[in-house]
Amino acid sequence: MAAPSPGAPARSPRPVVYLHVGAAKSGTTYLQNILWHNRERLREAGFLYPGYDEAEHVRAAFDLRQAFFGTASDPLIDGAWTRLVEEARGWSGTTIISQELFAPAFRAHVKRALADLDFAEVHVVFTVRDLARQIPAHWQEDVKNRWTTTFAQFMAALRRPDWRASKVARLFWGLQDPVEILARWGEHLPPEHVHVVTLPRPGAPRDLLWRRFCQALGLPPDTCDPNAGFANPSLGLPETQLLLRLNRALDRESADWHFYNEEMKHHLAQSVLTRRENTIRIPLPAEDHAWAVERAERMVEALSGTGYDLIGDLDELVPAPAPADGRRHPDDPCWADITDASGDAVAAVLRRIDECEAEIARLPDAGLGTPELLDLLVADARALRERVDALKDGTVPVVKRAVRTLSERHAVVARFREAYWQVQEERRQAAGGTGAAETTPR
16 A cells, blocks of 8 residues: 655654654564663664663653553652653663553643653654454453453444543553554654554564564664564463453452552463463454454555555555454353363462462571561661661652662561552542543552
């Protein structure tokens, strides 16, 4: 349909910042891991991928949008966006910031981002995949984040003419609709500074997405080793059905967000269940396929008239014809497969318990009683107070890291830390604070 971009963007005499803002489940984790694991090689080529750890871009997106998950809190979010901006300001070359959670930013957030980056020439990059693959991938990602929506409910929300009235649909389209998202992020940018990178169809060379992404950035692809990255695989159908049922059974009070994020999402779902072999992929049901094609064609038509820099082919956004194989509906449980997945899940949980008990036994204060542990806690608190007194203004991040270290050592500190943020959240709500997008402000 549209011809690929003719080549690398022209270099600007000013610093350049590329904001890769999405879409979720469009190879973003794969690209971000390549960038993170090749930071030194990128610096040698004049490109900065900022942040002191891999989660800093996630925190920056939440910080810019003043949002987070539910009623959970993370003190490291405060100032994360400013930290990335200041790193970019101190770099004379090109800076790459990449996180799909920037996509739902409101116009006020976008305005602030561009104002903070006014020292640089700003470009926005959006990677996008066809809806027949995106919809099932996004649904299982929601399930990994504790949602209990069935696939039929999910599709009904997406297909609503008044989809903005549905939280499920707002979350999906806020992360996935390139027309709506780029209308906000690209509103005050020259269209040639907005880069749309389409994902290749299945069967394309593994590194083609990486090469297309590099073309958008003006980065020689061979600067990095693409094998240093890894994908963010989706759950299969039985694994998603199992996790959906676990979500319904879990008590939110006894299993808070931090526990769920660490143990259910990252360990059980992403480290165990996504690695199961020969699983069943989640299909887009035949009754939804025609609608997805029609919706994609409207998106393609809208993008065609924008003047954005296209890398790939917009035809790749239109789903391929649906297979005529009578595939199982995502809500139709196959109990044999779910039982098989459950066995792997139970084994993984038992191994996790054994590892945790062994780790606790190795702690230097594992055999101490409560009075002795309290004495250690008081001593650590006194040392922390002395350290705080010795610090000057502007060192709050150091204190936060010290508190986090204490909380990792002592469970009681971790509980105090969580209780503190809950009190702050209650005070904020009592003061009449408002949220952003589909998450709760800190």
